[in-house]
Amino acid sequence: MRTEISYSPSFAMATVHLDQGESVQAEAGAMMAMTPGIGIETSTRGGVLKGLKRSVLGGESFFLNTFTASAPGDHVVVAPALPGDVITWSLTGNTVFLQSGSYLAAPGSIEVDSKWGGAKTFFSKEGLFMLKCSGVGDLIVSSYGAVHAVDLQPGQTYVVDTGHMVGWDEGVTYEVQKVGNWKSTMLGGEGLVVRLTGPGRCYVQTRSPANFIDWLVPKLPTQRS
Numbered sequence: 001m002r003t004e005i006s007y008s009p010s011f012a013m014a015t016v017h018l019d020q021g022e023s024v025q026a027e028a029g030a031m032m033a034m035t036p037g038i039g040i041e042t043s044t045r046g047g048v049l050k051g052l053k054r055s056v057l058g059g060e061s062f063f064l065n066t067f068t069a070s071a072p073g074d075h076v077v078v079a080p081a082l083p084g085d086v087i088t089w090s091l092t093g094n095t096v097f098l099q100s101g102s103y104l105a106a107p108g109s110i111e112v113d114s115k116w117g118g119a120k121t122f123f124s125k126e127g128l129f130m131l132k133c134s135g136v137g138d139l140i141v142s143s144y145g146a147v148h149a150v151d152l153q154p155g156q157t158y159v160v161d162t163g164h165m166v167g168w169d170e171g172v173t174y175e176v177q178k179v180g181n182w183k184s185t186m187l188g189g190e191g192l193v194v195r196l197t198g199p200g201r202c203y204v205q206t207r208s209p210a211n212f213i214d215w216l217v218p219k220l221p222t223q224r225s
Contacts, residue, residue, distance in 0.1 A: 012080075032078060090137075095170040109137045
């Protein structure tokens with residue numbers, strides 16, 4: 001499996017080149033194009049309960065599509081729903097965590113599951129659960145806007161708005177807290193933030209879907225009585 005990223009960082013897509021018999025799994029609706037030899041199988045991958053965990057708890061699709069190459073040169077193109085970037089996160093048996101909506105595709109050698117985030121995430125805009133991705137291979141991750149990588153040293157901290165988080169290494173600790181006092185949190189427009197502590201890598205996105213919705217909704221036409 002070889003992944004080629006095009007049109008970064010604004011309108012990125014990922015072309016996944018597969019050897020004969022090789023497969024890649026993607027979010028339902030992520031497929032943009034493919035060669036005629038690609039076969040498609042739709043399943044919950046792991047059964048109904050695991051599918052429900054990903055969809056209801058993790059914020060992802062209930063179903064996953066598996067694309068399998070039947071001939072040399074087959075490929076499938078995947079793209080996220082929102083304009084932004086796509087990157088590959090190479091896993092070598094380690095575990096990373098993704099916020100809802102950041103998972104795009106992965107080989108079958110990577111296990112994707114939801115994980116309880118604990119009470120510390122109760123006030124997070126992204127909810128109580130995150131996606132846990134473990135295994136070997138290239139995890140294909142999407143963002144709203146461009147992706148910015150931050151490498152944290154042991155004990156080093158970094159503060160990110162909850163709506164701008166993409167993902168982080170298992171070794172990075174994660175805590176949601178107020179940006180300042182409650183007045184600043186409620187009236188200052190910043191809301192809640194994530195305090196990340198190294199060691200490890202984290203990815204952030206330059207745009208927030210929640211902020212875009214807050215900007216868009218007042219501009220939508222309303223039905224007059």
